[in-house]
Amino acid sequence: MHPARVITPHKLLTVCAVVEIATGLAFLLTPLLLSSLLLGIVGTEATNLFARFFGVALIALGIACWPRPENIAAVRSMLFYNGAVALYLAYVGVFVSSGLLLWPAVVFHAVMAALLARR
Template identity: 80%
Template sequence: MNPVRLITAHKLLTVSAVVELATGLALLLTPGLFSHLLLGIAGTDVTNLFARFFGVALIALGVACWPRPESIAAIRAMLFYNGAVAVYLAYVGVFVSSGLLLWPAVVFHAVMTALFLRR
């Protein structure tokens, strides 16, 4: 049996929602640490301000895509988000800066994109 077939849209939405909710909370509570780990940059007042805005947006995305009830709109939103973030983070890693968690984040979002495309 193909293990990818066992991964349902519901499971993908759950994983995506939980990861984005956790990331959003991390950005709200520890924006400087998150900036350092993901991008390898020191947090400033300005970067922390924008990180917290992004944290709020990720929490909203996680809540909106929580898989009860499962919807095609939530699947499309997470597919687009994961794909766009994978490409953008890879760009940042190649041309701007890279922290300890950047490339694992790129891989995670790329894998999630591929899995959503298979649904």
């Protein structure tokens, strides 16, 4: 395989970190919009508080997993996070509620978990 086409853990962590930092910023800045797009719910003051808290956590996860050479802890952390979030969001989509971005988010996290597991 051509070296430029190889998906390395470094590339996977870069994608994961950038996506989680961007999502965290979106939760901090626009919790009502993200609640609607992701979960199909109308945000409340309480959901906004939790959404912003989650946004801070996602930014921290993205920073903590920012790729460094041979960082197995970051790979394991992102593998667990992506796998757990894919399962939980799928559960939410089937049994609770679903927004426009929910199923694309499930697919993204499941794919990232599968790719990270292969590394």
